[in-house]
Amino acid sequence: MQTKRWCLKVHRSEGEKTRRRLLEEGLLDRLCRIRSDGDYLLIPISGHTEGAVCEIFTCVPEKEELPRFEQVGGIAIMQEDDPAGAAAILASKKTYHTVLYAESAVHGPYRTKRYKVLAGADTTATEYTEYGHRFCIDLSLAYFSARLSSERQRIRNQMHIGERVIDMFAGVGPFAITLADKASVVYACDINPEAVILMVTNIARNQKKNIVPLLADARNLPGIIRHPADRIIMNLPLHSIPFVQAAFQMARPGGMIHLYALVSQEDEYLETLRRFPVEQIEHRYVRSYSPDRFHVVYDIIVAATNPS
Ligand code: SAM
Numbered sequence: 591m592q593t594k595r596w597c598l599k600v601h602r603s604e605g606e607k608t609r610r611r612l613l614e615e616g617l618l619d620r621l622c623r624i625r626s627d628g629d630y631l632l633i634p635i636s637g638h639t640e641g642a643v644c645e646i647f648t649c650v651p652e653k654e655e656l657p658r659f660e661q662v663g664g665i666a667i668m669q670e671d672d673p674a675g676a677a678a679i680l681a682s683k684k685t686y687h688t689v690l691y692a693e694s695a696v697h698g699p700y701r702t703k704r705y706k707v708l709a710g711a712d713t714t715a716t717e718y719t720e721y722g723h724r725f726c727i728d729l730s731l732a733y734f735s736a737r738l739s740s741e742r743q744r745i746r747n748q749m750h751i752g753e754r755v756i757d758m759f760a761g762v763g764p765f766a767i768t769l770a771d772k773a774s775v776v777y778a779c780d781i782n783p784e785a786v787i788l789m790v791t792n793i794a795r796n797q798k799k800n801i802v803p804l805l806a807d808a809r810n811l812p813g814i815i816r817h818p819a820d821r822i823i824m825n826l827p828l829h830s831i832p833f834v835q836a837a838f839q840m841a842r843p844g845g846m847i848h849l850y851a852l853v854s855q856e857d858e859y860l861e862t863l864r865r866f867p868v869e870q871i872e873h874r875y876v877r878s879y880s881p882d883r884f885h886v887v888y889d890i891i892v893a894a895t896n897p898s
Contacts, residue, residue: 591649595622595634596642605631614720615737616660622647640875656682659689662736663716663727667692668708676708687711690729700782701733701761701826723767725792732785733761737877738825741887742768745823745848749773753820756840758808758833763789763801765823770798777815779804808833811840818842827852827885831862838866838892847890852879856886867893 596619600608605624612618612635619634625647626632632645636658657675659666664687666679676689688710692703705714714730720739727734742765749755749772757766757778762785766778778801780786786805793801806814808826822837824830827850837847851859856873863871869891876885 592646593622593649594644595619595647596636596638597632597634597645597647598639598641599627599630599632599643599645602626602629602631605633609633611740613661615739616662617737621649621656623650637878639877660736661686662729662734663718663725664688665690665714665716665729667705667729671706671708673708676710680709687716688713690714696733700785701828702730705730720764721768723764723792723796725762725764725767726788726795727762728784728788732780732782732788734764738764741876745769745821746772748846749821754817755821755823756811756815756819756837757823757825758811758837759824759826759830760789760803761785761825763792763803765825766801767792767796767798769821769823770796770801773800773821776801777804777811777819778802779806779808779811781805781807809836812836815840818845820845822847824849826850827879831859834863834866841892843892843894844869845892847888847892849888849890850876851886851888852883853886854883858886859888863888863890866890867895869893 617635619636622634624631624633634647656678657672659668659679664685666686666689668691671691679689680686689708690705691708693706694704696703715728718725718727746768751772752774755769755773755776760766760778760780763778766776770776786803789803819840822841830849830851841847872889873886876887878884
């Protein structure tokens with residue numbers, strides 16, 4: 591059967607790398623076959639993302655009946671409370687150990703969801719690998735999303751060796767551990783004790799010796815970290831704006847702040863952000879959240895004379 595799907599069009603030489611990235615992020619549409627178009631490959635994806643185009647694909651018959659799900663390590667997360675679909679997903683791949691249904695949206699200060707186990711082992715914990723880094727995660731205890739893996743790489747690629755980094759909302763440490771490869775030091779803060787415990791495990795597993803895990807309210811960081819930072823990560827999309835003042839207090843003049851926000855328009859917070867001492871602000875679409883809202887990242891260069 592043929593169907594119209596969103597896809598990424600990439601040069602053949604980039605094909606396998608892109609396929610792996612999409613698989614890790616849970617975005618690869620495995621119900622359709624990747625196809626070629628001259629020197630390019632058309633890789634089907636499960637939703638619209640930046641740079642996606644719409645093309646016709648052939649469905650893979652034997653997997654057609656699998657319901658939609660997102661993969662994080664050995665866990666498949668379904669949108670529907672569908673035990674029969676969950677059993678089919680569990681049987682479809684040896685590496686899946688559990689199928690979950692997200693009973694709630696992301697909620698509370700720790701940004702976690704409530705899950706119900708539909709099939710497999712009775713757990714919300716799993717192991718996840720991203721660009722060679724290994725993470726212990728527990729979806730009911732601490733926030734984690736594989737969908738930001740390309741964002742982490744984008745920021746890592748921008749960094750200079752020896753930068754001082756602050757991750758204000760670090761969760762189980764995916765940004766901190768990715769950026770530690772190039773940083774001299776990463777201060778990684780979270781208010782959720784369970785997230786910090788998992789982060790410490792992940793720091794040890796990945797043998798990082800330059801990350802300082804902090805169990806703290808990010809509001810208090812300017813009183814804790816005394817040396818100005820070259821780069822600050824603010825990944826708390828629903829509530830990050832009230833913390834911008836603290837970020838400017840900690841950034842060095844000319845430093846960079848990456849602020850993630852949930853918006854209806856890309857430029858939604860530009861006016862608010864321009865009240866701070868900024869040199870330049872660029873914004874880019876990150877991923878969709880709901881039909882009318884999406885995540886955006888503001889890359890903010892702090893003014894060369896940051897008076898904060
Ligand atoms: N950066 C991580 C990642 O990409 O997986 C986690 C991002 S998650 C959207 C936001 C995190 O901020 C949660 O782990 C939550 O516990 C933490 N958080 C919420 N309010 C906070 C605060 N006031 N201070 C520090 N951390 C906070």
